[in-house]
Amino acid sequence: MSRDLEGRSIIVTGAGRGIGETMARGLAAQGGALVIADINGEAAEAVASGIRDSGGKAVGVSADVSDRESVKGMIAKAVEANGRLDVIFNNAGIAQTKPFLSISDEDWRRVMDVxxxxxxxxxxxxIRQMIAQGRGGKIINTASIAGKQGYEPLAHYSASKFAVVALTQAAARAFGKDQINVNAICPGVVATDMWKVIDKGFVDEGLTQRDNQAFETFSADILLGRPSKSDDLVGVACFLASSASDYMTGQSLVVDGGMVLI
Ligand SMILES: NC(=O)c1ccc[n+]([C@@H]2O[C@H](COP(=O)([O-])OP(=O)(O)OC[C@H]3O[C@@H](n4cnc5c(N)ncnc54)[C@H](O)[C@@H]3O)[C@@H](O)[C@H]2O)c1
Known part of the structure; x- marks a missing residue:
């Protein structure tokens, strides 16, 4: 197995389950020293413990990405455990299915906050930590195909993912001089618990008749013929965390099996 990420200090947020968990396991398998961060601290610790059991390096931390003090604590934990911070995957996110005219101010704020x-x-x-260290770093944000196209009835979720793409581009422009690469991954339809939430929302809103119908409908035209598994994102995550991507910044890479062609 390749050990491209040997010794790199890497935080993954929202890594207590789903895409974040799978990416974190893949990054640890390539030698990364992981901080597994999640608002669900028990889930984070369980993932970290699983990585340690299979010979990898990981610590779990409870962190709410929408709370600045909590985020400062998460970064301090990475520095305490691994001496510095080289890479952060800003992956934590939430979704909600709501028809456009039903989105409340509170719905908007909740989704945009996270x-x-x-x-x-x-x-x-x-970035503050990386600049203080003086040796660059890598920021990788999880956006979505919903950050490339507005989807109904996920308008506020789509708006939040367009925001992630915009933050990625703006920070790439601002911190290239500091040798900080800023890129994003845009997954398509990934079979995780998040899609169960989205799917249930379709049924609750009367937009579909049965469980899994929305998931199947969204997946129907994928060029590679199947929806995504979290594993499909590990390769690009490792690439963006490694020196192989040192000359890339400001990009939002679509990894969707062929849904959004741009
Ligand atoms: N599943 C998909 O089809 C899909 C597609 C495109 C993009 N994404 C994005 O990928 C990312 C991961 O999605 P997933 O499918 O693994 O979701 P998931 O719901 O399975 O996992 C998300 C994790 O984030 C954590 N989390 C939620 N709020 C948090 C907060 N405030 N602070 C810290 N952690 C928090 C949750 O506890 C959970 O462990 C999200 O940003 C999502 O928007 C998912």
Whole structure:
């Protein structure tokens, strides 16, 4: 097995389950020293413990990405455990299915707080740490195909993911001089618990008749013929964390099996 990430200090937020967990396991398998961060601290510790059991390096931390003090604590934990911070995956996010005219002010604020403000806070605090270290670093944000196209009835979620793409581009322009690469991954339809939430929302809103119908409908035209598994994102995550991507910044890479062609 390749050990491209040997010794790199890497934080993954929202790594207590789903895409974040799978990416973190893949990064640890390539030698990364991981901080597994999640608002669900028990889930984070369980993932970290699983990585340690299979010979990898990981610590779990409870962190809410939308709370600046919590994020500062998460970064301090990475520095305490691994001496510095080289890479952060700002992956934590939430989704909600709501028809356009039903989105309340509170719905908007809740989704934007985690997906928009949470990414901004994590980027700011990680970049401050990387600049203080003086040897560059890598920021990788999880956006979405919903950050490339507006989807109904996920308008506020889509807006939050457009925000992630914008933050990625703006920070790439600002911190290239500091040798900080800022890129994003845009997954498509990934079979995780998040899609169960989205799918249930379709049924609750009367937009579909049965479980899994929305997931199947969204997946129907994928060029590679199947929805994504979290594993499909590990290769690009390792690439963006490694020196192989040192000359890339400001990009939002679509990894969706062929849904959004741009
Ligand atoms: N599943 C998909 O089809 C899909 C597609 C495109 C993009 N994404 C994005 O990928 C990322 C991960 O999605 P997933 O499918 O693994 O979701 P998931 O719901 O399975 O996992 C998300 C994790 O984030 C954690 N989390 C939620 N709010 C948090 C907060 N405030 N602070 C810290 N942790 C928090 C949750 O506890 C959970 O462990 C999200 O940003 C999501 O928007 C998912």
């Amino acid at each position: 997906n928009g403000l949470g990414v901004l806070i994590c980027m700011q605090e990680a």
